[in-house]
Amino acid sequence: MADNIRKKLVLQNVRLSFPSLWQTETYKGNDTGKYVASFLVDKTTDAGKALPKMITEVAEQAFGKPIPKKVEYCLKDGDQQEYDGYAGMWAIKANTKYRPTVIDRQKRPVTEEDDLIYPGCYVNASLEVYSYDGQYGKRVGCSLNAIQFVRDGESFVASSGDSLSDFDVLDEASSASVTDDFDDDDSPFA
Secondary structure, eight states, X not given: OOSOOEEEEEEEEEEEEEEEOSSOOXXXXXXXXXXXXXXXXXXXXXXXXXXXXXXXXXXXXXHOSSOOTTOEESEEEGGGSOSTTOXXXXXXXXXXXXXXXXXXXXXXXXXXXXXXXXXXOEEEEEEEEXXXXXXXXEEEEEEEEEEEEEEOOOOOSOOOSOGGGGOOOOOTTOOOOOOOOSOGGGOTTO
């Protein structure tokens, strides 16, 4: 058995989910100090078939055969998750303490203001899968190195319908008012 096994992984044309690339992630109100993203890989593709094998190989090299039951993995079965777009996918979560490199199709740097990277777009991702055995137990984790925008995809960001239809075009004489769609008898404040 060896510790700290590391293997480079480059994913191509995968969907981006839950990215926190410009600021460190906040989880349950606390700053994790890490930049994170999850990547969705179709299970039926060559990459989707190879990914669990690679993760298993890292675990076997690090922790031996049979792999201990209490190993935590960066790879999750999308069919076991309740998120849009996850069915039929592997979800691999990667993180880093340092802001990852983010580039466009021509390898030019991308910033948050460019509004190019969003949950649901397709990206290439440079990652490193690694083993770890420490105070939190045995893990196979994933470091996030860089992301390249590939193409647009349907956004995972929730929408409550066409919000623009809630508004009218206003002229200068418009004043403040409240419009309601409920009976005053139904109000808990009446």
